[in-house]
Amino acid sequence: MKSGQRLSDTTADAILSMITIEKKYKPGDKLPNENELSEELGVSRITLREAIRILVAGNVVEVKRGKGTFVKKDFTEQPLTELSPMLSAKVGVDDLFEMRLIFEPEAAYYATIRATDSELNRILAIGEKIEEMIRKGQDRTQEEMAFHRSIAKATHNEFMNKLMPVIQESVSKGVFLYEKEHLSVEDVISDHRMIMEFMKKRNAEGSRNAMKIHILHATQALDIKKQ
Numbered sequence: 294m295k296s297g298q299r300l301s302d303t304t305a306d307a308i309l310s311m312i313t314i315e316k317k318y319k320p321g322d323k324l325p326n327e328n329e330l331s332e333e334l335g336v337s338r339i340t341l342r343e344a345i346r347i348l349v350a351g352n353v354v355e356v357k358r359g360k361g362t363f364v365k366k367d368f369t370e371q372p373l374t375e376l377s378p379m380l381s382a383k384v385g386v387d388d389l390f391e392m393r394l395i396f397e398p399e400a401a402y403y404a405t406i407r408a409t410d411s412e413l414n415r416i417l418a419i420g421e422k423i424e425e426m427i428r429k430g431q432d433r434t435q436e437e438m439a440f441h442r443s444i445a446k447a448t449h450n451e452f453m454n455k456l457m458p459v460i461q462e463s464v465s466k467g468v469f470l471y472e473k474e475h476l477s478v479e480d481v482i483s484d485h486r487m488i489m490e491f492m493k494k495r496n497a498e499g500s501r502n503a504m505k506i507h508i509l510h511a512t513q514a515l516d517i518k519k520q
Contacts, residue, residue, distance in 0.1 A: 299343075390512050400448050
């Protein structure tokens with residue numbers, strides 16, 4: 294956690310990520326009850342309440358007495374103005390994967406060092422869910438994006454968060470191409486396991502190399518070449 298950053302702030306950010314990135318909760322949806330959500334996020338109920346207050350102040354959620362906490366019906370995510378021109382441009386898949394190769398191995402390195410225990414547990418849980426969905430032949434796009442987003446957030450580097458829309462565009466396109474071309478996803482499963490194992494052991498160098506291998510495997514499988 295960055296110096297001066299409260300646990301309630303990072304908890305609020307995690308809930309916001311569930312809404313805006315993972316699309317787990319949509320405008321108007323009710324959040325899980327206090328016990329369930331605090332357990333999922335690995336924080337105390339006191340910390341969760343403070344995080345909810347932060348989100349209420351930010352007009353993200355509202356608390357309805359006797360009913361629970363809901364994402365505001367009129368909530369809309371503010372676009373990242375710094376990157377919106379990049380997102381609107383017709384960025385090629387090769388450029389997107391090259392960006393990932395530049396930034397994500399380092400993100401994995403710093404996330405392994407800096408992730409709180411609750412952040413690490415969340416990354417591992419999402420990774421296990423992805424493997425389960427792959428085995429069942431289910432669409433894993435949102436979970437893949439959540440996996441890479443959670444790693445980036447665990448770096449506690451705000452610039453990495455600004456880059457996430459670009460990285461997630463690459464993840465989304467990659468999953469689509471895998472499914473469209475009916476490509477084997479065994480490398481995806483083994484690569485995720487390798488990343489998770491190194492992160493679990495707090496082996497930052499191993500995590501960096503595992504992430505690099507993961508992205509290179511994807512570029513090879515999808516026959517992505519930078520001219």
